[in-house]
Amino acid sequence: MRTLTYYPGCSLKTSSKFYETSIREVFSAYDIGLKELDDWSCCGASAAHTINETIAHALVARNLSLAEQENYPLFAPCSACYNRSKITNERLRADKELRDEVNRANEPLKCLGTLEVKNIIEVLSEYAGVERIARKIAYDLSGLKVVPYYGCVLTRIMNMETFDDKENPTSMDTLLWATGAEVAEWPFKMECCGASKTLTNKETTLRLSSSIMDMAITMGADAIVTPCPLCQLNLDILPYLGRGARNLPVLFLSEIFELALFGKLSGAGSHIIPVDEAIKKVIKVKTINTYEQRKNNGDD
Amino acid sequence: MNDLSFLNEMEKASGEKISGCYQCYRCTIGCPVVADMDLYPHRVIRYIVLGERERVLTSKTIWTCLQCVTCSVRCPNDIDIAHVFDALRKIAVKEQKEAETDTWKFDQYFMDSVKKHGRLHEIETVLRYKIEKKDFFGDAKMGMGMFIKGRMGILPHNIKDRKGLKEMFKRLEDKKIGG
Numbered sequence: 001m002r003t004l005t006y007y008p009g010c011s012l013k014t015s016s017k018f019y020e021t022s023i024r025e026v027f028s029a030y031d032i033g034l035k036e037l038d039d040w041s042c043c044g045a046s047a048a049h050t051i052n053e054t055i056a057h058a059l060v061a062r063n064l065s066l067a068e069q070e071n072y073p074l075f076a077p078c079s080a081c082y083n084r085s086k087i088t089n090e091r092l093r094a095d096k097e098l099r100d101e102v103n104r105a106n107e108p109l110k111c112l113g114t115l116e117v118k119n120i121i122e123v124l125s126e127y128a129g130v131e132r133i134a135r136k137i138a139y140d141l142s143g144l145k146v147v148p149y150y151g152c153v154l155t156r157i158m159n160m161e162t163f164d165d166k167e168n169p170t171s172m173d174t175l176l177w178a179t180g181a182e183v184a185e186w187p188f189k190m191e192c193c194g195a196s197k198t199l200t201n202k203e204t205t206l207r208l209s210s211s212i213m214d215m216a217i218t219m220g221a222d223a224i225v226t227p228c229p230l231c232q233l234n235l236d237i238l239p240y241l242g243r244g245a246r247n248l249p250v251l252f253l254s255e256i257f258e259l260a261l262f263g264k265l266s267g268a269g270s271h272i273i274p275v276d277e278a279i280k281k282v283i284k285v286k287t288i289n290t291y292e293q294r295k296n297n298g299d300d
Numbered sequence: 301m302n303d304l305s306f307l308n309e310m311e312k313a314s315g316e317k318i319s320g321c322y323q324c325y326r327c328t329i330g331c332p333v334v335a336d337m338d339l340y341p342h343r344v345i346r347y348i349v350l351g352e353r354e355r356v357l358t359s360k361t362i363w364t365c366l367q368c369v370t371c372s373v374r375c376p377n378d379i380d381i382a383h384v385f386d387a388l389r390k391i392a393v394k395e396q397k398e399a400e401t402d403t404w405k406f407d408q409y410f411m412d413s414v415k416k417h418g419r420l421h422e423i424e425t426v427l428r429y430k431i432e433k434k435d436f437f438g439d440a441k442m443g444m445g446m447f448i449k450g451r452m453g454i455l456p457h458n459i460k461d462r463k464g465l466k467e468m469f470k471r472l473e474d475k476k477i478g479g
């Protein structure tokens with residue numbers, strides 16, 4: 001059993017509650033335990049640093065200092081939370097002046113910047129591992145063609161080494177491949193969906209998100225898969241933003257794992273673009289060599 | 301009139317080495333919203349070097365930017381252009397020169413909510429913005445749809461240590477505005 005301190009962020013407690021449920025189900029199948037950070041606060045997302053950078057760092061540092069007391073790596077499933085946590089963590093570790101200023105503001109809390117911060121792709125790659133993922137598959141996903149959508153801020157972080165290539169990440173492709181789904185190469189892995197302007201400039205968001213959806217359809221995909229709750233919501237509300245054309249379901253990375261492990265989606269009802277067609281493609285065929293069967297045969 | 305101290309001002313405010321730019325256009329070529337901009341990103345950077353302070357601060361571009369950071373990771377001279385735009389926004393607002401007020405307003409309402417509750421109260425924040433914009437029905441269908449799907453937060457947003465959080469805001473707001 002591996003344990004992680006879990007920082008849900010605002011999205012996973014409100015608009016993407018079903019993502020949390022999905023993550024918990026999938027993680028427990030791989031013996032990954034989550035301990036929710038007590039009294040966590042908002043990371044400030046993209047709003048805080050626009051208004052005031054020091055406050056943005058202090059907001060994140062508040063959570064980091066609470067997490068440092070826990071001694072487990074910090075898991076942030078939302079890409080915005082992950083991005084902000086990574087940036088502040090690195091900056092505070094490297095910049096003593098900023099660290100002192102932020103710590104004075106957050107007193108009695110103290111942040112050192114020593115924590116390991118991880119996103120869902122990292123956790124699944126490192127803690128479950130491609131081999132164990134492939135061995136545990138109980139449902140055949142080979143009829144489901146997916147396009148991996150990483151979104152803007154997961155790997156686009158300045159001034160530091162990122163866990164995957166900043167412009168052409170492949171780590172989620174590998175995970176999806178391990179679940180048995182058909183993974184399509186496509187050019188829009190990191191194209192911006194315009195989430196930051198959904199309320200202030202709907203036309204821009206509609207245009208950007210629509211072209212991502214169109215490209216996925218052109219690739220012949222059955223679903224778009226993303227690890228980020230902001231990207232998921234933004235693409236999932238396309239019908240409300242005024243898009244009349246066809247839409248593909250937008251699944252969370254953990255939901256593909258749910259399909260592979262359990263053959264169903266616990267959060268199917270929370271999707272705005274219906275997911276039934278995609279689910280139908282996978283639950284039909286049970287693979288002959290499921291992990292359980294192989295274990296019973298003693299050949300595991 | 302060109303203000304040659306502007307480059308120095310902006311390099312200080314952003315911490316970015318703007319003078320390293322050699323106008324390769326990479327930032328502009330990769331930008332997803334370049335069609336909506338009045339100044340291309342590489343021009344903004346150039347105008348900062350040339351001291352065209354007014355032109356840059358009043359530009360639409362710094363508000364059109366989505367902060368997707370594509371330009372920054374592609375810059376061969378490691379200039380975080382998105383960060384420079386972020387710094388320009390603060391100065392534009394301070395001097396009331398912003399070409400567009402919606403982005404700042406929404407971000408501010410977002411922060412007010414976080415300051416008050418510790419976590420984002422989506423409905424409260426969106427409604428406040430909608431009322432301010434007098435746009436009551438534009439997205440009503442979306443709101444209802446999300447509500448039915450259980451995707452609108454109705455949970456408590458208050459953290460326990462709101463006192464500590466407010467104290468942090470107070471300490472840093474008193475110190476300097478804009479950071």
Ligand code: SF4
Binds near residue numbers: 371374
């Ligand atoms: S990418 Fe960098 S060097 Fe090239 S024009 Fe833009 S700011 Fe200048």
Ligand code: SF4
Binds near residue numbers: 332369
């Ligand atoms: S960060 Fe802004 S300027 Fe840079 S590519 Fe994205 S939208 Fe364009």
